[in-house]
Amino acid sequence: GIQVEQSPPDLILQEGANSTLRCNFSDSVNNLQWFHQNPWGQLINLFYIPSGTKQNGRLSATTVATERYSLLYISSSQTTDSGVYFCAVERETSGSRLTFGEGTQLTVNP
Amino acid sequence: SQTIHQWPATLVQPVGSPLSLECTVEGTSNPNLYWYRQAAGRGLQLLFYSVGIGQISSEVPQNLSASRPQDRQFILSSKKLLLSDSGFYLCAWGKAPLYNLHFGNGTRLTVT
Numbered sequence: 625g626i627q628v629e630q631s632p633p634d635l636i637l638q639e640g641a642n643s644t645l646r647c648n649f650s651d652s653v654n655n656l657q658w659f660h661q662n663p664w665g666q667l668i669n670l671f672y673i674p675s676g677t678k679q680n681g682r683l684s685a686t687t688v689a690t691e692r693y694s695l696l697y698i699s700s701s702q703t704t705d706s707g708v709y710f711c712a713v714e715r716e717t718s719g720s721r722l723t724f725g726e727g728t729q730l731t732v733n734p
Numbered sequence: 735s736q737t738i739h740q741w742p743a744t745l746v747q748p749v750g751s752p753l754s755l756e757c758t759v760e761g762t763s764n765p766n767l768y769w770y771r772q773a774a775g776r777g778l779q780l781l782f783y784s785v786g787i788g789q790i791s792s793e794v795p796q797n798l799s800a801s802r803p804q805d806r807q808f809i810l811s812s813k814k815l816l817l818s819d820s821g822f823y824l825c826a827w828g829k830a831p832l833y834n835l836h837f838g839n840g841t842r843l844t845v846t
Contacts, residue, residue, distance in 0.1 A: 667824065669834050
């Protein structure tokens with residue numbers, strides 16, 4: 625199956641700092657999504673981004689499909705950004721079998 | 735708007751007891767439905783997915799089963815729980831064309 629690697633596994637920031645999270649995948653994909661899991665376990669879909677760049681407020685994501693990686697940028701981080709960020713991919717956009725990476729644990733300190 | 739309900743939020747069950755977790759989706763029709771498990775640590779493991787009523791695909795051989803008796807209802811079951819079934823169970827739905835996954839709030843299951 626397709627392999628998904630996320631880095632770094634853990635990241636600690638001071639409030640206001642910027643960060644970049646990386647997701648590498650082992651095969652071509654037509655479906656790539658980023659999620660945030662808050663400390664209470666709730667998972668929120670941030671982006672559907674199999675290619676190109678998208679922005680939503682302080683968050684943006686870029687996927688370079690030909691080089692098999694995606695980046696999630698967090699600017700001016702806030703304590704509420706803490707949690708685990710997951711990348712998930714699928715070879716075809718059938719919605720049947722997204723494979724998740726192990727996530728990046730982000731802690732933003734006040 | 736679409737919403738997903740999952741219950742119970744927490745559950746403590748003895749080894750050997752049965753399990754039934756329920757998930758329902760509102761505000762959409764014919765969604766794909768999923769059960770994921772998140773064990774200690776961070777990774778999410780896909781357990782089952784369904785593309786329609788009565789259609790269940792299993793990803794991992796295990797002590798669990800799933801059913802979809804109605805279009806927007808997905809049930810995770812076990813006849814006899816094992817200690818290794820403990821974890822955080824998440825239901826999700828997605829739909830064409832993008833299949834953005836939307837998760838329920840999860841059930842924390844502890845098997846004692």
